[in-house]
Amino acid sequence: MHLSPSPSWPQIVLAVLLASDVLMSVRPLPFIQACLDGVKLPRDWWWVLLVVKTLAIVGLLVGIKHDGIGFSANVGVIVYFVCASIAHIRARFTKQEFWVNCLGFLAVAVAAFVISFAV
Template structure:
């Protein structure tokens, strides 16, 4: 295992997907609202998700050149979506938003980590 990505495209793809999610979440469409309401996240806290995901994007991109930063950011994204998965399970909100959005991002983050840092 190494602290700089052996290949950068998975990190760029993950950062791009997260950036798109941030942009969509500024004025969340109905499916994002349903998801966040479904896990009982107070609307007053929704802005925190934008900050966390924006920092993840920055970390993933800066980590392309600086050892350890992208590694930590990728691990952070995995932990974030593990926690989101737990929130869905705990709230018993296991609808399409859970399977597609939450687990989709989790799988993408894990794949990006394996391809970039393990393989």
């Protein structure tokens, strides 16, 4: 295992997907609202998710040139979506949003980590 992503394209793909999620969450689309309401996240806290995901994007991109930062950011994204999955399960909100959004992002984050750092 190494601390510099090689190849770096999975980190870029993950960053682009997270950026699209952030853009769709600024004024949450109905399926995002359903997801956040489904896990009972107070609306006053929704902005925190935008900040966390934006910081993850920056970490993933900066980490392409600086050893360890992308590794840490990718691990952070994995932890974020594991926690989101737990929140969905605890709230018994395992509808399509859970399977597509939450587990989909978790799968992409794990794949990006494995391809960039573990191979």
